[in-house]
Amino acid sequence: MLPQFRRDPLTFVVQVAQRYDGLARLRIGPRDLLLVAHPEAMRHVLLERSRNYVKNYAALDSVLGQGLVSANGDQWLRQRRLMQPAFHHRQVAALADAMIDETAKLREGWRAAARAGRPLDIAEEMKQLTQAIIVRTMFSGSVGADGQRIADAFTTVLEVSERRNFQLVRLPERIPTPDNRRYAAAARFLEEKVYAIIAERQRSGEHHDDLLDMLLAARDAETGEGMSLKQIRDEVVTIYFAGHETTATVLTWTLHTLSRYPDVARRVRAEFAAALAGRDPGPADIAAMPYTRQVIDEVLRLFPPTWMVTRGAVADDEIAGHHIPAGAMVIVSPYATHRMPQFWPNPEGFDPERFAPEGAAGRHKFAYLPFISGPRKCIGDTFALVEMQLVLPMLLQHFELACIPGYMASPRAAGTLRPSGPVWMRAEAL
Numbered sequence: 001m002l003p004q005f006r007r008d009p010l011t012f013v014v015q016v017a018q019r020y021d022g023l024a025r026l027r028i029g030p031r032d033l034l035l036v037a038h039p040e041a042m043r044h045v046l047l048e049r050s051r052n053y054v055k056n057y058a059a060l061d062s063v064l065g066q067g068l069v070s071a072n073g074d075q076w077l078r079q080r081r082l083m084q085p086a087f088h089h090r091q092v093a094a095l096a097d098a099m100i101d102e103t104a105k106l107r108e109g110w111r112a113a114a115r116a117g118r119p120l121d122i123a124e125e126m127k128q129l130t131q132a133i134i135v136r137t138m139f140s141g142s143v144g145a146d147g148q149r150i151a152d153a154f155t156t157v158l159e160v161s162e163r164r165n166f167q168l169v170r171l172p173e174r175i176p177t178p179d180n181r182r183y184a185a186a187a188r189f190l191e192e193k194v195y196a197i198i199a200e201r202q203r204s205g206e207h208h209d210d211l212l213d214m215l216l217a218a219r220d221a222e223t224g225e226g227m228s229l230k231q232i233r234d235e236v237v238t239i240y241f242a243g244h245e246t247t248a249t250v251l252t253w254t255l256h257t258l259s260r261y262p263d264v265a266r267r268v269r270a271e272f273a274a275a276l277a278g279r280d281p282g283p284a285d286i287a288a289m290p291y292t293r294q295v296i297d298e299v300l301r302l303f304p305p306t307w308m309v310t311r312g313a314v315a316d317d318e319i320a321g322h323h324i325p326a327g328a329m330v331i332v333s334p335y336a337t338h339r340m341p342q343f344w345p346n347p348e349g350f351d352p353e354r355f356a357p358e359g360a361a362g363r364h365k366f367a368y369l370p371f372i373s374g375p376r377k378c379i380g381d382t383f384a385l386v387e388m389q390l391v392l393p394m395l396l397q398h399f400e401l402a403c404i405p406g407y408m409a410s411p412r413a414a415g416t417l418r419p420s421g422p423v424w425m426r427a428e429a430l
C-alpha cells in the first residue's frame with residue numbers, strides 16, 4: 001500500500017474509496033489506517049463521535065504551538081469560543097477594504113505585465129496576494145517595511161516543516177543542517193517580531209480594527225479572561241498558516257479552470273457586469289453574484305485544498321461494522337468524498353450547476369466538505385469566501401487570462417492541493 005500511496009496519493013484515495021464504498025482499513029508501513037470518505041462515516045468521525053477522533057499534529061507543534069488548528073479538548077474549545085466572534089460575517093466584512101486594496105496593488109502589476117506581453121505565474125501571484133492580505137488583515141499598518149520579511153520568514157518555516165513531515169527519517173532540530181538553521185533563524189525572527197508588534201499595540205493602546213486587535217480584545221464570556229501572550233502568538237502564526245495558501249490554491253484553480261471553460265467565464269463576467277458595471281466590489285455586492293459562488297463551490301469540490309486530514313482514535317469504536325482500535329489513525333479525505341459517483345454523477349466533470357439551488361437539493365450533508373464539518377470546521381470559511389468573491393471580480397473585470405498553449409496545470413497532493421509547478425498564463429487587458 002505504502003508505495004502506491006506515496007506515488008500518487010490522489011488516485012489512491014479515490015480508487016480505494018470507490019472500491020470499498022468510502023470506508024477501508026489499510027496497512028501503510030507499520031500502521032493500521034482507516035480511510036474515510038463515505039458521507040455517513042464522515043458524519044460519524046467529524047460530528048457524532050468527534051470527541052473520540054482527535055488531532056495529532058505534533059510535527060507542527062514547534063511552529064503552531066497550541067493554536068486552534070493543533071489544539072485539542074478543553075483548550076481548543078476555550079480558544080474556539082474566544083476567537084469565533086472575530087470570524088463572524090460582520091467582522092470579516094470590516095476587513096474587506098484591506099482585501100480590496102491589496103488586490104488593486106496586484107492589478108497594477110498585471111497591467112504592466114499585460115502591456116509587456118509578460119506571462120504570469122498565477123500560482124505565485126495568488127500566493128503573494130493572499131499572503132499580503134493575511135499580513136495586512138492581521139497587523140494592518142503595524143508591520144511597516146517588515147511586511148515582506150515577515151511573509152518570507154513564514155514561508156521558510158512552513159516549507160521546512162512540510163519537508164520534515166514527508167521525511168521518513170527525521171534529524172533532530174538541534175542538528176545544524178541547512179534546513180534546520182534557516183528554520184531556526186526564521187522562527188526566531190517571527191517570534192521577536194510578533195511579540196514586538198503585540199507589545200507596541202498594548203503600549204500605545206491604538207485601535208486598528210484588524211485580527212490582532214480582535215485577538216487582544218477577546219474575552220471568555222464566563223470568566224472574562226483574555227488570552228496569554230503566548231496564546232496570541234500561537235494564534236497569529238496559526239491563522240497565517242491556515243489562512244493564505246489554502247485560499248491561494250483555490251483562486252489559482254478557479255482562474256485556470258475558467259480559462260478552460262469560456263462559456264462559464266462569459267457567464268461569470270456577465271454577472272459582474274450586471275452587479276458592478278466595472279466598479280470594484282464591496283462585501284454588500286457579494287449577494288448579487290450567486291453564479292460566481294457556484295463556480296467557487298465547484299472548484300472547491302474538485303480541488304479541496306485540504307485534500308485529507310488525519311485524526312487519532314482515542315478509544316475503541318466501530319464504524320459500519322469495521323472495528324476501530326484505540327490509537328488507529330484515521331485519514332479523512334474530502335477529495336475522495338467529492339469524487340464518489342453515487343453522490344456526484346460524472347465526478348470529474350466541472351459543472352457549477354451542481355451548486356444551483358435545485359442541484360444541491362437533497363444532497364447528503366456530509367458529501368461536500370471543503371472546510372470539513374462538525375465542531376472542527378474551518379473557522380475562516382467566511383473570510384476565505386468573502387476574499388475570493390472580492391478578488392475574482394477585481395481581476396476578471398479587467399483581464400482575460402489565457403493558458404500558455406501546451407501547458408496544463410495538474411494538482412499535487414502536498415500540505416495543500418497545489419499545482420505541481422508554476423501556472424503560466426497570459427493576461428490581456430479588457
Ligand code: HEM
Pocket residue numbers: 068069070080238239242243244246247250304305306309310370371372375376377378379380381383384
Ligand atoms: C479556501 C480556503 C480554506 C479552506 C479550504 C480551509 C479548509 C480548512 C479545513 C479543511 C480545516 C480543518 C482542518 C482539520 O480538521 O485538520 C480548517 C481549519 C482551520 N482553518 Fe481553514 N480553510 C481555508 C481558509 C482559512 C482562512 C482564510 C483562515 C483564517 C483566516 C482559516 C483558518 C483556519 C483555522 C484557524 C482552522 C482550525 C479550526 C479549528 O480546529 O477550530 N482557514 N480549514
